[in-house]
Amino acid sequence: QxxxxxxxxxxxQAGGSLRLSxxxxxxxxxxxxxxxxxxxxxxxxxxxxxxxxxNGTAYNLDxxxxxxxISRDDAKNLVYLQMNNLEPGDTAVYYCARxxxxxxxxxxxxxxxxxxxxxxxxxx
Numbered sequence: 001q002x003x004x005x006x007x008x009x010x011x012x013q014a015g016g017s018l019r020l021s022x023x024x025x026x027x028x029x030x031x032x033x034x035x036x037x038x039x040x041x042x043x044x045x046x047x048x049x050x051x052x053x054x055n056g057t058a059y060n061l062d063x064x065x066x067x068x069x070i071s072r073d074d075a076k077n078l079v080y081l082q083m084n085n086l087e088p089g090d091t092a093v094y095y096c097a098r099x100x101x102x103x104x105x106x107x108x109x110x111x112x113x114x115x116x117x118x119x120x121x122x123x124x
Contacts, residue, residue: 009118
């Protein structure tokens with residue numbers, strides 16, 4: 001099955017940083033927007049950040065803006081999520097997803113290829 005592959009998750013103390021990576025793994029990212037979502041236990045999957053084909057970005061203003069940075073390297077077919085100043089509330093499984101087209105969206109329905117996710121745990 002062709003799907004994005006996430007990596008870089010792990011256990012970190014509050015205030016620490018992690019950089020998540022998303023590899024195309026058979027999918028081409030070049031002509032598509034890519035997004036990051038997260039899902040904590042017992043909660044809905046929520047939008048974190050997205051990047052379009054012209055490197056325009058969007059962030060969840062409630063928690064990601066100012067702490068998280070999304071970027072892409074089309075030559076390597078990779079998308080990154082740099083997360084700084086992590087808080088226990090950031091603990092979740094983080095998913096990478098490729099959009100159906102070149103522009104980003106906050107809606108899960110706009111993304112049709114999803115990875116298996118990578119666990120991020122932030123201890124207090």
